Amino acid sequence: MNGISEDIIDYAIFHKVRAAEVYIENKKYESIVYDTLKKIKKFEQGIGIRLFFDDYYMYLSFNELNKNQILSRLKQLFIDNSVEANAIQSLFTDSSHGNVSLSKVKFPAANALLEEKVREIQRQMGSKRIQFRITQEEKAIEILNSNNCIITKNHAYTRAEGSILHDNKYIAKGTLGFEGIDLNPILIDKVMDKAIDQLSLNNLEKETLVAGYYPAVVSNGSGGILLHEICGHPLELHSIVNGQSIFKNNLNQRIASDRVNIVDNPLIKGEWGSSQYDDEGNGTASNTLIENGIVKNFLCDRFNSYLSNFQANGSARRESYRFPPTSRMSNTYLLPGESNPNEMLEGIERGIFIKEFTEGSIDVATGDFRVGIKEAYLIENGRVNKLLTNKLVLGNALETLLNLDLIGNDFSFSKHFCKGVSGRIPVSVGQPTVRYKLLNIR
Amino acid sequence: MIFLVNILNRTKEFYHLASAYYLDNFSIYSRSIERMNTGLREGKTKFIHLHENLEFTFKGTFQNRVISFKLQSPSLSTFRLILEENIQEINDNKIRKVKSTSTSKNFKQIYFQHHYSPTISNLTIEQLIANTNRLYNELKDLPLKFTQMLVEKQTETRVYCHSGNNEMYVEKKNMLFYLITLLISTNSEVIHVPFFEVVDKNINEKHWMEKLLKKIQRYEGLNHQNEMVETIVPTKVILGGHFLTKLLKYTYPKIARILINRNVKLSEEINIESNPHIDYGNTGTFFTDDGELTSLYTLVRNGEILGETDKIEDRLVFEKVLRRPGNLVIYSNKRRTIEKDEPYIMLIDLSDVNMKIDESLNFYIKSHASIMLNNKYIKSIPNLTIEGNLIKLLQVVKGVDLELSYNFPDQFSIFAPSLLINTDFEFSKKGLRIV
16 A cells, blocks of 8 residues: 555644544446446445544544645644644655555456346246346555554455336335345346246235234344344444443343344355454454343444443444544354244244344334334234234334243355444344244334 | 645646547546545544545546546556556557657646635644634533534545646635534433534634534434423424435435426425535536536426426426536525414424335434424423425415525535424324324
């Protein structure tokens, strides 16, 4: 990087900042729709600089990597902010432009195999129109901090979306995410199978549960979105430090049954939250958040660790150089138990089987959450029955965790995006099939 | 000024480079955005942010095929790389020999600076911090908590040029705004109310701060859970400006389609303009990203949808504006009046992001509300369930407030006053049903 990061850190340290960190990113994004071949291409490069003072931080981001300009902006800010304003003219002589090189991979213009595959499915679907969208992002990142730690890392992910349209209206959709950017026609089959499954639901008999509390069995994979909301977000250190989290006083206390073990682990290969280093340049680790129902740890970033008595544990993440990092989740999951998923339905007279969630949100201050239902079925006398039209689970984190009573042995992961103060980041959630004694269904 | 020079020079460099290839035609739309903010988050974390970004959108045709990409970096070498990659895709992996382009094009620069204030531009970080502290001191004694308190200065420059002519449009604008999130604890719930306020450049700071405090204090009413007076029964409903702007924004462009296709007649009190030149929220523009000059356009006058013309061109312009408006402004000449001692429900702000609104704009939503009497809060009702139809509500408006509310700017802003509704309604513990 032609020394741009080092010079910025040196300049900041000379001005007596407590610590400094420089994050440089180069990103390619491409989205292709395989019926119109419409493309969206974006290319982005930028630098994020974070300077730590006693109880506050300063964050600067630029997408012009011109060292002279950046240093002169820093100098101006230090003067404005009444930080000691010694000019270091010697630093203002070089005019290098840095460039974190992205790996040489070119996104395919239009993958001929995929095009052919889409045409084949289109023929099978008759009058219905097929649309297949591939969205890919690849990033190269360099992080340097004032502890002289320098790391470089790459991230790449693909999201595939298959849609079926009739009279130009979307009637079914299937999505799938995977790590990396290598495309494979088998992928289309998988995504389109999901869309066709979705289409077949339109013809099923449907029922609506009257809003209220019902016993619920939640399927593996995307079912983990609920635990991501109710366990993950309240255990992010920025919420704890600011006194907002419902779990702020629960360290080493029981909040769930002793069967519940929840882990955040970025070291698992092939998931969307996987990385050897976090976005502050710290090495990552598997962090056990809840062990046998007891809160054991928080997700800690460096700034909030400084403001509290906790150690940073490699959990700082951000969407891009435009956002200062903060404590966020990576791959968060509930460890499998011993129950047989099929046996979980036994004894439920009238309840709900949730096959897939859409997305969720939580107010960490109160623990009140909401999670959208994508697909759910009525359970009647221990058997899965009609498709339900209910679309929402509401509740409170503490209450819901205490209701989690059975944990299956059929663990799987699912890939999603998570929005937060440091932007929209790819994450994985995971769990086996579980049973809640009661969930509030709307 | 460094930024303006940067974006102009870089756009010209990109233009010059693109001219060297045998493109049929092309345009470059570029923006520089500088954001500087200071603030408090969740009551404790203090921060100072500075973001400077340059972005470029290239659109062109080569052998009658479209080339389009967005570059969020001012790197000339990256621009060349991407452009050549696109040309190769069309031209069997070959780059045709470039033309000789020894001279740069002499652009006639046309400036639009109506939304630019040097006073805002000259604000330093120190002054922004002072503003945050002043705001904090003014608000600290109120019985309200804030999860976020932020003061931000934004400066934006937009540039457009096309290979077909010699004109280069340059628009320069800036704004100062406050973004505050209130945290209101009632007996049973905690509510977050985002509050976005743009500083009006035409009034002095003291008046402006008083105006801001007055607006924030309105929300204080939501704390007054203990002042319930069960005997007071509201007889009128007022759709608050914030409530309305959010609901309209949420239903766009569905509402535009319904208005066009069904030729709906709204209340006589309602006028709606698409005004891309309005100086609030940074959404106003004098030219589009396709280089088209914008203008003010009346969409609804005295409740009548305009654009009912036999001339197909006029009709198409109308539909285009309605579907992609500048900023939408709702106004009226008739002030709403509430009789003295007449209690009413004021719908303050939408509270639920998971709103249910169907194709005909029947809605089942939640809003914070207050029962008011003689302009005073009598009882607050967080997350009140409301049922009705948005089109029907706009047909029974019986007077409006002069003051306009607006939402956080993204594609466009909606500016709406509070509207007094003249229709029957049912109000019970279950919620409000406006029939």
